[in-house]
Amino acid sequence: MFKNYKTFSFDFAGRPLLVETGKISQLSNGSCLVRYGDTVILANATASVAPREGIDFLPLSVDFEERLYSVGKIPGSFLKREGRPSEKAVLTSRVIDRPIRPLFPKDLHNDVCISLLVLSVDPDCSPEIAGMVGASIALSVSDIPWNGPIGGVFVGFVDGQFVVNPTAAQREVSTLELTVASTKEKVVMIEAGAKEVNNDDMFDAIMYAHEQIKPLITFIESIVKEIGKPKFSYQSCDVDGELYEAIKNFAIEDVRTALNTDDKTVRDKNMQVVFEKIHARFDEQFPELVSQIPECLYKLQKYVVRRWLLDEGKRVDGRKLDQLRSLDAEVGLLPRTHGSGLFTRGQTQVLTSVTLGSIGDRQLLDGIDDEEYKRYMHHYNMPGYSVGEAKASRSPGRREIGHGALAERALEPMIPSQEEFPYAIRLVSEVVSSNGSTSQGSICASTLALMDAGVPIKKPVAGISCGLITEGDRWMTMIDIQGLEDFFGDMDFKVAGTKDGITAIQMDLKIDGLTPEIIKQALETTCDARLYILDEVMLKAIAEPRPDVSPYAPKMISTKIHPDKIREVIGPGGKVIQKIVAETGAKIDIEDDGSVFIASVDREAGYKALELINAIALDPVVGTVYTGTVTRLMTFGAFVEFAPGKEGLVHISKLDKQRVAKVEDVVNVGDVIKVKIIEIDDKGRINLSRKDAMDE
Numbered sequence: 001m002f003k004n005y006k007t008f009s010f011d012f013a014g015r016p017l018l019v020e021t022g023k024i025s026q027l028s029n030g031s032c033l034v035r036y037g038d039t040v041i042l043a044n045a046t047a048s049v050a051p052r053e054g055i056d057f058l059p060l061s062v063d064f065e066e067r068l069y070s071v072g073k074i075p076g077s078f079l080k081r082e083g084r085p086s087e088k089a090v091l092t093s094r095v096i097d098r099p100i101r102p103l104f105p106k107d108l109h110n111d112v113c114i115s116l117l118v119l120s121v122d123p124d125c126s127p128e129i130a131g132m133v134g135a136s137i138a139l140s141v142s143d144i145p146w147n148g149p150i151g152g153v154f155v156g157f158v159d160g161q162f163v164v165n166p167t168a169a170q171r172e173v174s175t176l177e178l179t180v181a182s183t184k185e186k187v188v189m190i191e192a193g194a195k196e197v198n199n200d201d202m203f204d205a206i207m208y209a210h211e212q213i214k215p216l217i218t219f220i221e222s223i224v225k226e227i228g229k230p231k232f233s234y235q236s237c238d239v240d241g242e243l244y245e246a247i248k249n250f251a252i253e254d255v256r257t258a259l260n261t262d263d264k265t266v267r268d269k270n271m272q273v274v275f276e277k278i279h280a281r282f283d284e285q286f287p288e289l290v291s292q293i294p295e296c297l298y299k300l301q302k303y304v305v306r307r308w309l310l311d312e313g314k315r316v317d318g319r320k321l322d323q324l325r326s327l328d329a330e331v332g333l334l335p336r337t338h339g340s341g342l343f344t345r346g347q348t349q350v351l352t353s354v355t356l357g358s359i360g361d362r363q364l365l366d367g368i369d370d371e372e373y374k375r376y377m378h379h380y381n382m383p384g385y386s387v388g389e390a391k392a393s394r395s396p397g398r399r400e401i402g403h404g405a406l407a408e409r410a411l412e413p414m415i416p417s418q419e420e421f422p423y424a425i426r427l428v429s430e431v432v433s434s435n436g437s438t439s440q441g442s443i444c445a446s447t448l449a450l451m452d453a454g455v456p457i458k459k460p461v462a463g464i465s466c467g468l469i470t471e472g473d474r475w476m477t478m479i480d481i482q483g484l485e486d487f488f489g490d491m492d493f494k495v496a497g498t499k500d501g502i503t504a505i506q507m508d509l510k511i512d513g514l515t516p517e518i519i520k521q522a523l524e525t526t527c528d529a530r531l532y533i534l535d536e537v538m539l540k541a542i543a544e545p546r547p548d549v550s551p552y553a554p555k556m557i558s559t560k561i562h563p564d565k566i567r568e569v570i571g572p573g574g575k576v577i578q579k580i581v582a583e584t585g586a587k588i589d590i591e592d593d594g595s596v597f598i599a600s601v602d603r604e605a606g607y608k609a610l611e612l613i614n615a616i617a618l619d620p621v622v623g624t625v626y627t628g629t630v631t632r633l634m635t636f637g638a639f640v641e642f643a644p645g646k647e648g649l650v651h652i653s654k655l656d657k658q659r660v661a662k663v664e665d666v667v668n669v670g671d672v673i674k675v676k677i678i679e680i681d682d683k684g685r686i687n688l689s690r691k692d693a694m695d696e
Contacts (some may be wrong), residue, residue, distance in 0.1 A: 030142025042133030186513020196501030339453020
């Protein structure tokens with residue numbers, strides 16, 4: 001039935017990689033089923049037959065579609081079906097998008113869609129890597145013009161050794177989480193999270209990954225050789241050469257003058273004048289090509305900026321290639337937040353706020369990996385006003401999610417453990433002004449805000465980006481790229497870390513890859529800049545975390561009880577714990593292992609809740625003093641509830657230091673009194689004494 005069905009196999013990091021074609025999804029331009037261990041991904045590549053009208057870019061979409069049946073879960077939502085993509089799915093889509101996008105022809109504007117459907121997940125065989133391989137194969141065997149293939153691997157560092165595609169157990173102990181994608185010749189994508197890995201080890205890991213990818217690409221090439229389709233011809237969407245040359249000759253000096261400023265607002269106003277001047281000159285001469293004028297002007301600006309850099313070593317704002325923009329750092333801007341920090345680099349400004357909550361405030365995850373909760377959360381917002389655009393705010397897009405995740409990854413190794421600092425932590429980075437490198441600005445602002453909030457981070461973290469311009473064999477890097485250099489350059493190489501090593505890398509590329517020399521230069525350049533930002537700017541604003549949290553932040557008290565006692569503390573239908581919460585106003589979270597977290601802005605109320613919980617969870621001990629409530633009066637004494645659900649008798653002779661004729665003369669039902677345990681008889685009955693407690 002499936003006459004075109006073929007299978008191809010490859011040993012990938014010691015585990016079988018099986019690729020099936022010609023059986024499923026035969027109507028797409030290119031398709032394959034990738035089996036890596038028990039992980040199964042269906043990859044499809046489709047393209048429109050003609051370019052989309054009115055766009056000046058490649059409309060590429062990559063969708064990594066998680067299905068919870070792949071891990072045997074039913075979705076937890078009300079609808080019981082998958083909804084919007086999880087954050088992990090969005091980040092995986094971005095990781096796969098970045099290496100394949102630069103390899104499409106620059107003048108291809110047809111819609112291209114890559115769909116990666118997760119059908120089964122083996123925790124030891126990364127679905128992200130299987131998806132990247134599947135995308136590469138589907139594109140390579142399709143008729144869609146693309147200059148691949150690429151391959152990708154995940155590299156860990158375990159017991160002093162690099163490990164390719166580590167298992168789930170190895171990832172738990174690895175000090176490195178590095179994803180690399182490459183062609184046979186060059187590296188096209190780097191994404192890393194690390195526990196202070198130095199430059200040399202990071203460079204070695206990237207080169208090691210590249211070597212491991214080469215046999216995989218040879219395997220993909222063998223598949224293409226056997227079943228690959230001829231690439232279709234497409235309508236080039238490059239601008240008209242005659243129009244571009246006319247605009248270049250007419251306006252190049254005006255463009256140079258307009259761009260030659262360090263103020264983005266002035267530059268934009270200058271360019272608007274040039275834009276109007278070009279339209280006035282060429283609208284009648286090229287009436288059928290008027291729609292191409294904006295793209296021609298963009299291309300001309302790119303030409304000017306790149307020629308300045310390559311031929312003169314000149315940057316639009318007059319800086320040297322290794323010079324940072326003006327820097328500033330502030331903390332404590334917002335009086336009622338738990339912590340805040342503002343970081344300014346040129347015209348890029350990021351304001352980060354910290355909120356501390358109880359452990360119960362952590363994020364519940366409903367995805368295909370084993371992680372169930374996230375205690376540390378970092379969110380990033382970039383509204384239209386930050387770039388001077390009149391644009392209404394919307395829910396976060398993939399870029400916002402990606403930048404927040406990058407900052408989160410950079411800071412995560414420095415966040416204290418739950419045992420050291422029993423809080424849920426949420427950071428929100430608001431980009432209030434943007435002229436390039438906002439993701440790295442959010443890392444710096446977040447470090448400031450965490451220290452302002454009294455979070456005992458292990459070390460401060462800073463981030464910086466490095467740009468690249470290439471022309472043939474010529475290339476040059478520049479530090480701290482602003483928006484124009486990002487738009488017209490070839491690379492945005494973002495590196496974050498402490499004084500002692502790298503904690504995160506993300507590389508965005510517009511060319512067909514990087515050589516080892518460029519990668520090494522980028523690592524060294526960003527390291528020097530990172531150290532300068534830490535020492536000369538951030539640590540001068542706040543040298544170390546504040547000794548205590550904000551007075552408006554909850555005070556956390558933690559203890560541990562025997563798991564068998566959890567039921568008693570909670571009580572039937574939650575009555576006991578609800579009573580404690582109502583009495584103290586504290587928020588209480590209890591975990592299955594008996595860990596108890598008490599959050600209260602009023603520290604005394606928190607300790608009152610702790611006392612009540614200990615009274616329930618700990619076996620009564622003779623000599624312990626409690627605060628209890630009188631529940632019943634008898635002729636021979638009063639019964640006192642000294643802990644929820646626990647009562648003892650205060651004999652009339654133990655009610656006061658003087659002789660008591662009637663119990664009612666000293667206490668009444670509802671009175672709160674101090675009592676001391678003086679005896680626990682062989683039947684477990686507890687005798688209390690108010691008189692002895694008064695002596696205490």
